[in-house]
Amino acid sequence: MKDLLIAALLAAIVALKLVDVIADMGLQLPLAHLVQEWTLLMLSAIGCVYLIFEIRRRTQATQQLNHSLTLSDAKLANLSTQLRDARHAYSQTIRSQFLDWGLTPSEQQVALLLLKGLSLQEIAAVRETREKTVRQQASRVYGKAGIEGRHALSAWFLEDFVTDSEPVASATP
Known part of the structure; x- marks a missing residue:
């Protein structure tokens, strides 16, 4: 649950940063500033995607462990x-x-x-x-x-x- 909250916050930051970068481009700010903004946007997006994939991987691993535990409990009972x-x-x-x-x-x-x-x-x-x-x-x-x-x-x-x-x-x- 905590990971999902962090992922949602990071996704919101990415979305807001994208809006900021687009606005900055319209203002014709210096290229160095735009490169910095795009770099931060891309790093945030990569972090968000990685976090989402990591959450999915851990969820699948947890489900697999729960299934194995259920099978082990049944074997132990038998x-x-x-x-x-x-x-x-x-x-x-x-x-x-x-x-x-x-x-x-x-x-x-x-x-x-x-x-x-x-x-x-x-x-x-x-x-x-x-x-x-x-x-x-x-x-x-x-x-x-x-x-x-x-x-x-x-x-x-x-x-x-x-x-x-x-x-x-x-x-x-």
């Missing part, structure tokens, strides 16, 4: 929906595996909290029980799953997400 659906499906897969292993509801809760990365002490606090109880439940989870511990539990659920085509980072530089 990805959010897909992510929510994938998270739900993954959660169902985990729960189904817990049932296949024959875990009790308490063991399922402990296993889920282990997968989330909580320590045995934190799980005990969340479940309002003793750490020894949580440790025993975790041992039963590992035994029923046929795995060795917390890391193997996490790896059991993550191994399908790691493909052989991805390079593995080296431990040495």
Whole structure:
């Protein structure tokens, strides 16, 4: 809006300067004065045209960015929906595996909290029980799953997400 106002003012200056130059020509003023007036008129006109083209270019760029933003928002909404659906499906897969292993509801809760990365002490606090109880439940989870511990539990659920085509980072530089 500010640019349009400036362009309009510059166009008005150009128009008024044109009227002034024509009047000056009728008065037969010195050639140096007329050259100066025409130079100022031409520079003002060039500035006005440039400003108008620049306003149009920025307006088009802004419209293109708005369109891209709208498309990105739609893609993000779609990805959010897909992510929510994938998270739900993954959660169902985990729960189904817990049932296949024959875990009790308490063991399922402990296993889920282990997968989330909580320590045995934190799980005990969340479940309002003793750490020894949580440790025993975790041992039963590992035994029923046929795995060795917390890391193997996490790896059991993550191994399908790691493909052989991805390079593995080296431990040495």
